[in-house]
Each structure stands twice: as C-alpha cells, then as structure tokens.
Amino acid sequence: AQSVSQHNHHVILSEAASLELGCNYSYGGTVNLFWYVQYPGQHLQLLLKYFSGDPLVKGIKGFEAEFIKSKFSFNLRKPSVQWSDTAEYFCAVNPHDYKLSFGAGTTVTVRA
Amino acid sequence: GAVVSQHPSRVICKSGTSVKIECRSLDFQATTMFWYRQFPKKSLMLMATSNEGSKATYEQGVEKDKFLINHASLTLSTLTVTSAHPEDSSFYICSARGVAGVSYNEQFFGPGTRLTVL
Numbered sequence: 004a005q006s007v008s009q010h011n012h013h014v015i016l017s018e019a020a021s022l023e024l025g026c027n028y029s030y031g032g033t034v035n036l037f038w039y040v041q042y043p044g045q046h047l048q049l050l051l052k053y054f055s056g057d058p059l060v061k062g063i064k065g066f067e068a069e070f071i072k073s074k075f076s077f078n079l080r081k082p083s084v085q086w087s088d089t090a091e092y093f094c095a096v097n098p099h100d101y102k103l104s105f106g107a108g109t110t111v112t113v114r115a
Numbered sequence: 116g117a118v119v120s121q122h123p124s125r126v127i128c129k130s131g132t133s134v135k136i137e138c139r140s141l142d143f144q145a146t147t148m149f150w151y152r153q154f155p156k157k158s159l160m161l162m163a164t165s166n167e168g169s170k171a172t173y174e175q176g177v178e179k180d181k182f183l184i185n186h187a188s189l190t191l192s193t194l195t196v197t198s199a200h201p202e203d204s205s206f207y208i209c210s211a212r213g214v215a216g217v218s219y220n221e222q223f224f225g226p227g228t229r230l231t232v233l
Contacts, residue, residue: 035220046226047159047208054220093158103149103210103222105158 007096009106017114018086024079024109026094036077037095037103038068047093053077064088086115118142119211121225128199129233136194136228138209144189145211149222150182153206165192199232206230 010025028034038050051062058070068079077094094106118141128134138148146167151159163173163184171184181203183195192211196203206229210222 037221039224047224049221052221097220102161102164103159104161107158108156110156 007106011109013110015112022081026077028096039093041091089113117223119225125229127231133197138192140190140211147212148192149210151208
C-alpha cells in the first residue's frame with residue numbers, strides 16, 4: 004500500500020526564516036502530488052500541485068515545491084515565512100485511481 | 116470556480132440519532148465525491164468514494180451501514196451518520212473531483228462539518 008511520510012511533526016520558526024517541509028511517498032508508479040494548507044479554523048486549501056512537466060512547482064503565497072522522482076520526494080519550501088503562515092500543512096499523493104493519500108501533517112508555528 | 120460547500124457547518128446531536136451532512140459542488144459537475152474524517156491534530160482519513168448513480172465504495176474498516184452515502188446527482192452527495200455515538204464526533208470533510216476538463220486530477224475540498232454527539 005502506498006504511504007506518504009511527512010518528516011516534521013511540528014516546526015517552529017521566526018518570521019523571515021526559510022521553511023522547508025519534507026514529503027516522501029512510497030508509490031512506485033505515476034503519481035500526482037499536492038500540498039494543502041489548513042489555517043486555524045479554516046478548510047483545506049490547495050497550495051500547489053504537480054502533475055507533470057517542470058519538477059519545480061510554484062504555488063500561492065510564495066510557496067514552491069520540487070519533485071525529485073529518484074528520491075520519491077516532493078518537498079515544500081518558502082524562502083521567508085510570515086506570521087500568517089502559521090498553519091497545518093499536508094502533503095498528498097494520488098495515483099491513477101484518484102484516491103488521495105495524505106501525510107500526517109506538519110504544524111508550522113511562526114513567531115512574530 | 117470549483118467551489119464545494121457543506122451543510123451544516125456544525126451540528127450537535129444526541130446519542131442514537133442520525134445526522135445528514137450535505138456536500139455540494141456549486142459551479143461544476145462532480146461525478147466523484149470523497150468523504151474524509153479528520154480527528155484533532157490528525158490527518159485526513161478517507162472514508163468512502165461516492166460515485167454519481169452508483170453505490171459508494173468504502174475504505175477498509177468503515178462501516179457502510181453506519182455511514183450511509185448517497186450521490187443522487189452530479190452536484191450533491193450526502194453522508195448520513197446513523198445512530199450516532201460520541202465516538203463518531205469528528206470533523207467530516209468532503210471533496211469533489213470534476214468531470215473531464217475541470218481539473219480532472221484534482222479534488223476540491225469543502226469547508227467541513229463539525230459533528231458533536233452528546
């Protein structure tokens with residue numbers, strides 16, 4: 004069975020610091036990759052997605068992610084975080100059957 | 116575009132009663148909708164896949180007689196929690212996948228429904 008691993012459970016950092024969240028998946032075939040964000044009390048929002056093409060994907064709010072096929076990874080990055088980036092971040096993967104498998108999530112706390 | 120709504124946003128019910136949650140795709144047709152459950156500080160767990168006009172497909176460990184799913188139209192799926200108990204209290208989230216031409220490989224999420232069973 005495929006699985007999605009997010010390496011960091013809770014990340015605490017200061018404003019303007021750089022952020023990188025790790026995501027690895029175990030599925031060996033062609034997959035679609037997503038990063039979602041859930042702000043406190045709000046619903047899931049799509050940050051970015053990768054289906055094919057350029058492995059460096061740019062999303063909303065200054066986020067980007069890089070797909071490295073050989074490492075089965077899709078890490079999320081932001082060069083300079085803001086207090087408003089405090090949220091829960093979920094990596095998700097789906098293969099051809101369109102079912103999304105989510106990672107456990109990473110709580111990001113940005114201190115002003 | 117691609118907006119998904121859920122109703123109600125919050126519901127409190129007594130143990131033993133049934134609760135219906137609606138999931139609607141507002142501006143696109145969704146042949147497939149998904150129902151997830153999210154526990155506090157936890158990830159989303161897929162409960163079932165709802166296909167318009169056919170029976171839902173449940174994930175392993177999810178009781179189909181307890182969580183009734185109906186997908187009667189291309190814009191509406193409902194989840195009914197029957198004979199709810201306190202352990203059913205959770206955050207239920209639906210998502211919808213569009214037909215071809217509307218981000219076919221992407222799911223659009225609803226805002227979720229907070230169910231509290233007393």
